[in-house]
Amino acid sequence: DAGVTQSPTHLIKTRGQQVTLRCSPKSGHDTVSWYQQALGQGPQFIFQYYEEEERQRGNFPDRFSGHQFPNYSSELNVNALLLGDSALYLCASSLGSQPEQYFGPGTRLTVT
Amino acid sequence: DQQVKQNSPSLSVQEGRISILNCDYTNSMFDYFLWYKKYPAEGPTFLISISSIKDKNEDGRFTVFLNKSAKHLSLHIVPSQPGDSAVYFCAASGSHTDKLIFGTGTRLQVFP
DSSP states (O other), X not given: OOOOEEEOXXXXXXXXXXXXXXXXXXXXXXXXXXXXXXTTSOOEEEEEEETTEEEEEOSOOTTEEEEEOTTSOEEEEEOSOOGGGOEEEEEEEESTTOSOXXXXXXXXXXXX | OOSEEOOOSEEEEETTSOEEEEEEEOOTTEEEEEEEXXXXXXXXXXXXXXXXXXXXXXXXXXXXXXXXXXXXXXXXXXXXXXXXXXXXXXXXXXXXXXXXXXXXXXXXXXXX
């Protein structure tokens, strides 16, 4: 049973660039959420996708956007990267509105 | 505004003894609570959850207690094992939201 997978594992970008992170949900799950985890903090909710629509959004600027595909996989896009965007980006999947979310290993983004 | 708080950044426990990790929340709309464990360079792993209609949920060595009047929950690990050494996050969700709101985590170290 495949768990949540994310790619790439690590990424280094320069300020002002754009980045795309990818996520495949756990088998059988149809909902994908994205979180940002800064050092020493808990994960912060960015947004959630269900049925290819953004269902809920956290307190993140419009530079953060996403997409969900018909096979339930998802992308997170961040434009005009800032140094403060350096963090671990976590993808979590769940089934419908069930509260248990299962996380992938994350993508470590470094902005220089 | 930190709605979920884990006031102990770290905890050290001897192998075989009980580990008690605490979590407080401020939002009375939360009705579901979860605990996650996180090893370095991995995503959070779901451990155990509890609905607000219960005050206790047990799964093997892990028990979560919920005190709604005090807005407090705790995770008990008995007996503690060296492999339990990790960062533990408390998270909350509600019927009004699909997102998980995390605390800042407690680093547990179990020593022989």
